[in-house]
Amino acid sequence: DAKTTQPNSMESNEEEPVHLPCNHSTISGTDYIHWYRQLPSQGPEYVIHGLTSNVNNRMASLAIAEDRKSSTLILHRATLRDAAVYYCILSDRDNYGQNFVFGPGTRLSVLP
């Protein structure tokens, strides 16, 4: 399975933007980049995913490097509710029903 690396933890102030990086230098051409987050005592929650182009949705934006070896999840205005562990995951779009490989993720703390 392709591997991702993320910082163990990050801190942000409330209402400020947050940029969460992810390195995936061994990504293949058919790998999607997914971001999930897990709030305390809850199951993982889908945030966003992309293949080559930058993506925006109501929760966040995903900026993908031109060589696809890294990506950044952008929360435009952090709130206290965004405090969670964020996981960056790769999955092969040509691999039917592939399971997700979760790393340790980045623990985001949001300060009031």
Place this chain on the structure above:
Amino acid sequence: NAGVMQNPRHLVRRRGQEARLRCSPMKGHSHVYWYRQLPEEGLKFMVYLQKENIIDESGMPKERFSAEFPKEGPSILRIQQVVRGDSAAYFCASSPWRDEQYFGPGTRLTVT
């Protein structure tokens, strides 16, 4: 559209008993995944099922663990003769195709 449902949310078993965890996927989803999360660790894939078929059980311990997804009814993860090391949060996810996985709230198993 109700999300993925798991029950029970909390389960306490004594060593040697059986634990049975249930997962009802989202309506229209025929793919089910089970993951385990040990305390202070990331999620680890266990098994991937479609209706009446086990597609990938590479993450499942060889003994005491089994899973099924019958034609009718929820998916079941069964752990026989539980030991303290089985204490963990067990998450189920469902997807309609090779798309995003939607996670349930999890079952927290405590073995005493």
